[in-house]
Amino acid sequence: MTKEKSQKITLIFNIVLFIYIGCAFLAEYLFKPETSDSVPWERLFKNSPVLSITLALIFAVILILAGSQLLKIFWNRFISDIMKLRKITFQEAMALFLIIGAIFS
Numbered sequence: 001m002t003k004e005k006s007q008k009i010t011l012i013f014n015i016v017l018f019i020y021i022g023c024a025f026l027a028e029y030l031f032k033p034e035t036s037d038s039v040p041w042e043r044l045f046k047n048s049p050v051l052s053i054t055l056a057l058i059f060a061v062i063l064i065l066a067g068s069q070l071l072k073i074f075w076n077r078f079i080s081d082i083m084k085l086r087k088i089t090f091q092e093a094m095a096l097f098l099i100i101g102a103i104f105s
Helices: 011-031 041-045 051-083 090-104
Strands: none
Touching: 011 051, 041 051, 051 090
């Protein structure tokens, strides 16, 4: 019986997570209303609607994919060791990420 080597959370993971959280806060700032009828993103939308919609969709997809991967790594390296749970796949991490996002947003 071989024992699987446990992977730990690394400095690089923490840096990537910090950058991800910064991007998530940026997204919240861009789409959160400054006043009751405008958001910062509307300035770009007024100049180029197609470009702004395309950028918003790309940014959202990148945040979802990166967040899912970070959740998978965090779960497999930290949560599964502490709570003795099984490791999860990327698809399971994405489902968890989207469910958590829907519940807490």
